[in-house]
Amino acid sequence: MNHSNLVHKRENLYFSLLVAASVLVLILGIVLFGLFLWIIGTIVALSMFTHWIQIGYIRTNGVKVTPRQFTDLHELVQRVGAEMGIRLLPDVYILQAGGVLNAFATRFFQKNMVILYSDVVELTRTGQTKEVEFVIAHELAHIRRNHVQKQWVVLLGSIIPFLGSAYSRACEYTCDRMAAHYLQDFGAVKQALTVLAIGGPLAKEVNEFDYLYEASRENGFIAKYSELLSTHPTLPKRIAAIATHAGEENVPVFN
Numbered sequence: 001m002n003h004s005n006l007v008h009k010r011e012n013l014y015f016s017l018l019v020a021a022s023v024l025v026l027i028l029g030i031v032l033f034g035l036f037l038w039i040i041g042t043i044v045a046l047s048m049f050t051h052w053i054q055i056g057y058i059r060t061n062g063v064k065v066t067p068r069q070f071t072d073l074h075e076l077v078q079r080v081g082a083e084m085g086i087r088l089l090p091d092v093y094i095l096q097a098g099g100v101l102n103a104f105a106t107r108f109f110q111k112n113m114v115i116l117y118s119d120v121v122e123l124t125r126t127g128q129t130k131e132v133e134f135v136i137a138h139e140l141a142h143i144r145r146n147h148v149q150k151q152w153v154v155l156l157g158s159i160i161p162f163l164g165s166a167y168s169r170a171c172e173y174t175c176d177r178m179a180a181h182y183l184q185d186f187g188a189v190k191q192a193l194t195v196l197a198i199g200g201p202l203a204k205e206v207n208e209f210d211y212l213y214e215a216s217r218e219n220g221f222i223a224k225y226s227e228l229l230s231t232h233p234t235l236p237k238r239i240a241a242i243a244t245h246a247g248e249e250n251v252p253v254f255n
Helices: 011-032 034-061 071-083 118-126 129-144 147-153 163-183 186-198 208-216 221-229 235-245
Strands: 091-095 103-108 111-117
Touching: 011 147, 011 163, 034 091, 034 103, 034 111, 071 091, 071 118, 071 129, 091 118, 103 129, 103 147, 111 118, 111 129, 118 129, 129 147, 129 163, 129 186, 163 186, 163 221, 163 235, 186 208, 186 235, 208 235
Parallel strands: 091 111
Antiparallel strands: 103 111
16 A cells, blocks of 8 residues: 555654654764763663563453454454555454553564554444444554654654654554545544544534534643643544545634
């Protein structure tokens, strides 16, 4: 699948800036060596250790999706992955997260993984399969774009305030577009993002325009600063971006 036209306009820019910043930090570390280099090594080591602990928890507590375990979900992942052109599909685990509706992609050494929170999977039991398909396609898009591996490349550059989170948000927009392109159902995509905001049963009652309009008016300092620190765009912004990408009119404008 040719997805170059689906990549968010700032993803590659932020990635390039982060790579340049990472190289600069590395050069400074080599020049200064000593204490500064030790600090960098400690940051990387702690990040890797924390990541491995998280992976260990998932592998020992989560339920792995296989041809014998959650067969319908396994077939869905296989189909979506094949149609998105992913040759080596990730291991998929289901994990209970106290009612949180979310999912994420990660990597352990040379093996990609996708973790689906159990409340997301339960949506398939209430007829919201398209929404779950979008969530899976979004996470597979992260793998297709090698976002997990790139996080380690730009780790050092992320010490620059706001740059790492800006890159991460651009990646999220890209994966939304790629998943929407695969799904070819913008209504289901917007509904899936609404589900992540409010849950499956209530999402059907949300007035989309009012939801986006009220969110677009939140321009205070706290709201803006919170978004600058976030690795994900706000859900209303993601919905508005999909609506705009689909060519819809009368979409509330976010600054």
